[in-house]
Amino acid sequence: MKKIQMVDLKGQYENIKETVNHSIQNVLDTNAYINGPEVHKFQASLEQYLDAKHVIPCANGTDALQIAMMGLNLKPGDEVITADFTFAATVEVIALLQLTPVLVDVEEDTFNISIAAIEKAITPKTKAIVPVHLFGQAANMEAIMQLAEAHNLYVIEDNAQAIGANYKWADGTKTKAGVIGHVASTSFFPSKNLGCYGDGGAIFTNDDELAHTLRGVVNHGMYERYHHDVVGVNSRLDSIQAAVLNAKLPLLDTYNDARQAAAAQYSAALAGHKNIITPFIAGDKDSHVFHQYTLRIVDADRNGLMQHLLDKGIPCAIYYPIPLHSQKAYRDERYKESDFPVTNQLVKEVLSLPMHTELDEEQIKFITDAILDFLK
Numbered sequence: 345m346k347k348i349q350m351v352d353l354k355g356q357y358e359n360i361k362e363t364v365n366h367s368i369q370n371v372l373d374t375n376a377y378i379n380g381p382e383v384h385k386f387q388a389s390l391e392q393y394l395d396a397k398h399v400i401p402c403a404n405g406t407d408a409l410q411i412a413m414m415g416l417n418l419k420p421g422d423e424v425i426t427a428d429f430t431f432a433a434t435v436e437v438i439a440l441l442q443l444t445p446v447l448v449d450v451e452e453d454t455f456n457i458s459i460a461a462i463e464k465a466i467t468p469k470t471k472a473i474v475p476v477h478l479f480g481q482a483a484n485m486e487a488i489m490q491l492a493e494a495h496n497l498y499v500i501e502d503n504a505q506a507i508g509a510n511y512k513w514a515d516g517t518k519t520k521a522g523v524i525g526h527v528a529s530t531s532f533f534p535s536k537n538l539g540c541y542g543d544g545g546a547i548f549t550n551d552d553e554l555a556h557t558l559r560g561v562v563n564h565g566m567y568e569r570y571h572h573d574v575v576g577v578n579s580r581l582d583s584i585q586a587a588v589l590n591a592k593l594p595l596l597d598t599y600n601d602a603r604q605a606a607a608a609q610y611s612a613a614l615a616g617h618k619n620i621i622t623p624f625i626a627g628d629k630d631s632h633v634f635h636q637y638t639l640r641i642v643d644a645d646r647n648g649l650m651q652h653l654l655d656k657g658i659p660c661a662i663y664y665p666i667p668l669h670s671q672k673a674y675r676d677e678r679y680k681e682s683d684f685p686v687t688n689q690l691v692k693e694v695l696s697l698p699m700h701t702e703l704d705e706e707q708i709k710f711i712t713d714a715i716l717d718f719l720k
């Protein structure tokens with residue numbers, strides 16, 4: 345059996361080496377390192393793939409979120425509601441822009457932002473909601489868009505973990521995650537579902553005017569050379585990273601299929617066990633692209649299981665071990681522990697298993713056998 349990796353970037357690279365190398369060599373041969381043809385090609389290909397009117401490439405997923413918020417012209421003191429159970433980047437940029445983060449609890453089944461909690465948190469100062477499509481599955485966008493419309497709020501999707509997921513509406517139609525809200529951000533960090541070989545990110549929107557604003561914000565607030573109309577940032581996707589992404593974007597659906605197949609094999613072996621809750625998929629099979637495959641270990645020794653797996657050479661991880669409202673940087677006296685019953689429970693129960701495009705059946709069986717052996 346091949347050694348099990350949490351994320352197997354090397355194995356994936358071996359299978360696409362020729363295309364990626366050719367793509368990178370092309371950048372080296374043309375010396376178009378910044379804003380070159382590879383970047384424009386990637387932008388157009390991603391617009392087509394997502395069916396998004398505008399993709400604005402930038403330097404990373406955290407910048408993408410920040411730029412999206414800058415483009416909406418939110419003002420210090422505006423309240424922005426986001427999930428308590430996520431990676432810190434989301435709340436970090438809200439705080440950096442001197443907006444007021446309002447963390448709310450998540451749903452127990454999908455781990456995504458709770459609709460009831462959003463509703464409860466809306467005040468006259470609320471200006472935006474940032475749903476995070478956690479672990480590869482879109483949040484309940486239908487309910488979020490309805491709330492946003494009723495209260496005149498922006499919706500900024502943090503789509504760093506769910507690129508390629510198809511959100512299913514109540515009427516059965518589907519839209520790609522990231523083109524539902526007013527604007528969305530994504531990350532091409534190497535381990536993401538569509539990863540480059542360094543840092544990268546992008547912003548998506550269907551709004552022409554906002555797209556124009558954002559293209560200036562990413563480029564020093566410049567709309568005409570050396571005319572700086574707004575305070576901007578410097579955030580670029582470089583051509584070498586775009587070349588890698590051009591080689592990988594045509595494979596994204598195949599990669600997501602491989603993740604879904606691995607998830608299905610995990611769940612087939614583990615579902616129904618009294619101490620295990622396998623991931624819940626709210627729509628169809630293609631609604632969840634499994635950036636992570638995350639179990640809940642209930643009424644059992646989650647940390648002991650983790651150690652047991654590590655001892656057997658099976659990497660695994662806790663995403664995320666500490667709720668954001670308990671982090672030193674984001675504590676606030678407005679929060680009560682009773683506001684976050686689900687997140688406080690999840691941080692004690694979640695365990696993410698190896699998930700990538702190169703997992704094989706033998707490896708997955710080895711992992712599920714080891715879990716069942718420990719839990720008996």
Ligand SMILES: *Cc1c(COP(=O)(O)O)cnc(C)c1O
Nearest residue numbers: 404405406431433504531532533
């Ligand atoms: C990875 C990630 C980000 C940040 O992306 P970077 O490219 O690392 O800056 C933001 N939000 C979520 C939910 C992420 O998983």
